[in-house]
Every structure is written in structure tokens, then in C-alpha cells.
Amino acid sequence: MRPVRLYLYRKNGKCSSDAIDKRRHKHAQNKLSCAISQEEAKRTLAQAQNSTKSGGSSKAVRDYSRRTVALSAEAMRDLGRKMEADAEAAKKAALAESQMTVAQLKEAQAKLEADKAKLLADQAQLQKEKAELESRLRGSMASIMETRDSARGAVMSLPGISFETGKATLKPSAQLTLAKLAGIAQVFPAVNMRVEGYTDSTGNAAANQKLSEARAKAVYDFLKAQGVADTRLAFQGLGPANPVADNATKEGKAKNRRVEIVAAVGEIKPVSAN
Secondary structure, three states, X not given: XXXXXXXXXXXXXXXXXXXXXXXXXXXXXXXXXXXXXHHHHHHHHHHHHHHHHOOOOHHHXXXXXXXXXXXXXXHHHHHHHHHHHHHHXXXXXXXXXXXXHHHHHXXXXXXXXXXXXXXXXXXXXXXXXXXXXXXHHHHHHHXXXXXXXXXXXXXXXXXXXXXXXXXXXXOHHHHHXXXXXXXXXXXXXXXXXXXXXXXXXXXXXXXXXXXXXXXXXXXXXXXXXXXXXXXXXXXXXXXXXXXXXXXXXXXXXXXXXXXXXXXXXXXXXOOOOO
């Protein structure tokens, strides 16, 4: 009698539900076929036993016995063939499923790479547009007051002579300049501005701090009154910090008494006092 070979196949510890259903169905068919052959074998065995008890001929008994053995062997061979076919079908189904999974992974990876490329392209476009916008902004601001570039954005400087001496009251000429700046801000709605007031090192430090903050707020209030949204504005007083000239000279002190307006797209971080 041929030995019965059993196969179990699993791919990555998983089998598809379709493959499992097919194997279950075939297994049920195999059990039924084997059961039928076994029943036939039992009947022939019973016939052989009855023939023996009833005094039947030895030839009849041998015939019944041979038939019983043949039917049992056939049932086992049939079961083995069916189980081999079932295992092969399951193997093919699992292989097809694994190939489909690989294809799906490749498709997902390709989509991810495409999305990444698009994101990088969009970021590059945004950076280009931002640079172009800031370039136009600097050109517009430079037409109304002294402007320089910085890491935080374009920096405009409103000199101390724009205010009444020792006060935070804007002179008419300064108001005109700031009105033009407000008009530019309306043209560039994505641009924010941070107003920073400074003094020279003469006098009381606390008084200088108070005056620098009052002057920065005066500019802030004027721009706000001209229609620039307060969400786009901020102000800070820094006293005699961050001098741009030597406080030992009259000219240097005049340059240090100033209000700077930093303009840029997006958030403008506060400056550190040095």
C-alpha cells in the first residue's frame, strides 16, 4: 500500500480565507469518500465473518477478505491523492496571495514616493513665492525709509528725530512715512511687522526702557489705526540694548535712538537684548 503523504503550507504565518474555505471543503469531501470506502470495507468484512459462521466455503471467505483489504487500501490511496491535491491547491493559493501582497506593497510605496515628491515640490514653490514676496516688500519699504536685510526679515529704521524730544509723540513727517508703510502692508497681507524701540545709553536705564517701549507702542498704535490688523503687529522696548553705533559720540547716540520695524512673512521672533 502506498504511504499517505500530508502537506501543510503557510506563507508568513497566514493563509487567505478563500484558501482555508477550499481546504475545508475538500477535506470534508475526502472524509466522506473515505467513510464510504470504509463502510464498504466493513460490509465485506461482515460478509466474510457471516460466511465463516454459516459454514461458507473457504474460497468465499478469502474473496470477501481480499475485497475488504482492497477496498480499505483504495480508500487510503484515494484519501492520500486528495490530500496531496488539496495541499498543492493551498500552496498555489498562498503563493498567489503573497504575490498580491508584494504588488500592493510596491504600489503603496510608489504612491508614498509620489506624495513625498509632490510635497517637496510644493515646499520649494512656497519658498520661491515667499522669497519673491519678501524681495518685492523690501523694494517697497526701501522707497520710504532706510531698510536692511536680516535673518528675521527686512528691517526699517525710523530715526529718533521722528519723535518729540524725550517723548513718544510722533512728528508729522514720521506719521506720513508710517502711513505709507501701512499702505504697503495692505498690499502684502501675508506680511507681519514687529516694532522695536531703542534709546542711547545716556540717563537712567529704567527711564530709557520705558521711553523705548512707549515709542514702539506709538508706532504700533499708529499702524493699527491705519488699518493694519493687530494680529499682524507686535511691539517691544529694549532701552539702550543692541546699539548700532558708538554711544561715546553725539552722532553715535543719535543713530542708537531709533525705532526699528521688522517685516517678514510668518512669525517674527523677539530680538535678544545684547
